[in-house]
Amino acid sequence: MITLRPADLAREHGLSTQAVRNYEQHGFIPPAERTPAGYRIYTELHAAALRAYLALIPGYGYAVGGRIMHALSGGELDRALTHLDRGHSQLLRDRETLDSVRKAVGHLMAESDAAPEREVDVETRTIGELAHRLGVTPATLRNWEGAGILVPERDPATGYRGYRASDIRDAELAHLLRRGGYPLAHISTVVGQIRTAGGTGTLASALDDWRRKLTARGLAMLDAATHLSHYLSLLDPAAPRIAGD
Structure with missing residues (x-):
């Protein structure tokens, strides 16, 4: 298993290591294991979770993105999918309003x-x-x-x-x-x-x-779906995945 430091996750996204620790504290990425000296040990699961959460923000916003990650971490896939469905429904309503x-x-x-x-x-x-x-x-x-x-x-x-x-x-x-x-x-x-x-x-x-x-939001939702599917495959290998992922 490949292990990662907070700095490794932070560097990929141009974040501070404190930001990564904050995301863990808020439950947006799973809790890290610790070394005997107390240092955090992250894995590809944590890296995938962080990519998924950051990808959710442009399409769904910080609050909903956090709720989705909490639901997945708690094993509540249906609740996570409900949040995703509501986001797509809102985008459709916005498109219809624009057309009107x-x-x-x-x-x-x-x-x-x-x-x-x-x-x-x-x-x-x-x-x-x-x-x-x-x-x-x-x-x-x-x-x-x-x-x-x-x-x-x-x-x-x-x-x-x-x-x-x-x-x-x-x-x-x-x-x-x-x-x-x-x-x-x-x-x-x-x-x-x-x-x-x-x-x-x-x-x-x-x-x-x-x-x-609206187009940018829709594309962001597609990007987030890809990252979520990968994270879900690591979190629960038996969970359904997007075809071709």
Whole structure:
């Protein structure tokens, strides 16, 4: 059996030896055996665990990566796989949200080009006026507000809602996505992305960067799966492995 020092594991990843000891202390790599003098003795199992944990971080984050390693160390393979499945499910939801935003923003920008006078619409609308504009009921707009899709101003004297240009944009986007069958919770996520980006024009230029980040996360998950499979084969030679690994 090949033995390794903390410095050997640290050098491979550009870490400090203290970082390696910390990862062991937190349970991200198995406990090391000790020499009679108290020095740690690491093996290929520890090296594989460290590679797996560090590979998990770009795809799943520090917290989930740690939970996966704890589950594997505790012999809870199903729990580890559940964390992995949830990560892939979240990535899929993010991809679907990106696709929704891309289509919706493209539709709204096309409408804006076809009717540029609407861009100058800075008048605040009442709930009844906005409902009439969209062909929905005021109750529908209140439901959208309850879901966090719309955040209208309130008149301090009367308490009446006032919908600004950005609110009208969000309402039109919500109306478009509702016609496409999207649930309110999903639409709220999309509208939140647009608010964060500062509008449809700004968001359109940020979509490519968003897509690149999702692609990088997906590739990181693939890389992590390879390292996890190798670590699992050392941890439990009888455990199932990825084909070809």
